[in-house]
Amino acid sequence: MDDCPGIDGISAEALYGEIQRGAAPFILDVRNEDEFTSWRIEGFPPLSMVNVPYYAFLEDEAGSLAQVPRQAQVTVVCAKGGASAFVAAMLTQHGIEARNLHGGMLAWGNLQVATSVSAAPRSGFAFVQINRVGKRCLSYVIACDGQALVVDPTRHVDWYTSLAKEYHAQITQVIDTHLHADHLSGGPPLAGGLGVPYYICLDDVAGARISHEPLPDGARLALGSTIVDIIAIHTPGHTPGSTSLLINGRYRLTGDTLFVNSVGRPDLGARAEEWARLLYRTLFGRMARLSGEVVILPAHYASPEEIRSNGVIGTTLSEARARNPAFQMHTEQEFLRYVLAHLPPQPPVYQEIRRANLGQVMFDAEHAAEMERRKLWMSAAKSARIP
């Protein structure tokens, strides 16, 4: 079903903008109860929201309408934007101001929003954090003098090439900070399509059938002239090959090693304790020498509460040391107990996604979307990270 003519609509991007500005739109989610429970639009402070499945409007129109507040404008949301258009039209007929989320949760799940990280943007230079809102995944683009580096891209590869074009830059290097298990990497297809190197630590890609360049500890990558200095630092734990990137000594892309309020789960390789020990040594050993002024920029976040007023998700290392619960563990034993006691369930699709990211299995676009969607339910239903 197409969107009904005469019904107001809003795009996922515009809706995200409203939420970030604090406009607090009222959401009527008309998907079935299971879908609504497993994942939905979120904001901070939490949005006012009600779930009345669209088929309830068919069976009991009056009873269903009674569940919708009359004072507010109602944003109607369904899986793909069809059933919600039908309900929005019904609400409008009953004098309730309603609008339809175009593309539904499918569009929300694919929404990517770019926000500038560097406080003082200058010509020819861009450093942006890309938030895939529905999955709470973060990726990065740094552009300088017509060259661009992409870190941890999602599989929406065309999105990155168009973004680079906006900065009058060509993507010249692509990096994955680690082998991703929760989403399909855009790294190999993006780099392969452009004929540019794809870097990933060799410890994470044993048996891979994708073309890749090593990303050893201490490797230096330059971008454009010497304005951007990138150093790879081996920070194992979440995976044995997890690597952080220090940008101009000031920013650190931490991948899934260190988040604002948690750390990466070490249990995806069936050697949770061994990897948790690695993580401890990374956080309390290797990273202990880093200045507290360094801004950490992770590859995930746990809640929209972490989105700062400037739209960026990140924190200084000193702040993380003071507030992140993982940093409050003072011995290796305490840390291991804390981490191993807070492991979320591990859905089987993680292994499937890892194999896909290693090039050991191939999926068509439809299956890929479906596989990620399933994960999307899980990550939004329960925090996919610790705690």
Add this chain to the structure above:
Amino acid sequence: MIKARQEIFKLNVGEVLKVLATDRNSLGDFQGWAKSAKVVRLLRQDTELDAQGREVYIHYLARLA
């Protein structure tokens, strides 16, 4: 769903409607609808692969009254 609802009321009481859907969400939708609709019973749901290897969701709905 809206189409299936129209079709089922063309059936006689006791007859069964077979619905083919391409959307995975249809599983939960038909379960939820059958619960809220008094005159319909969901008899069975199957998932099969079509000739292109895509999943097809099949729902059998009986008209009760």
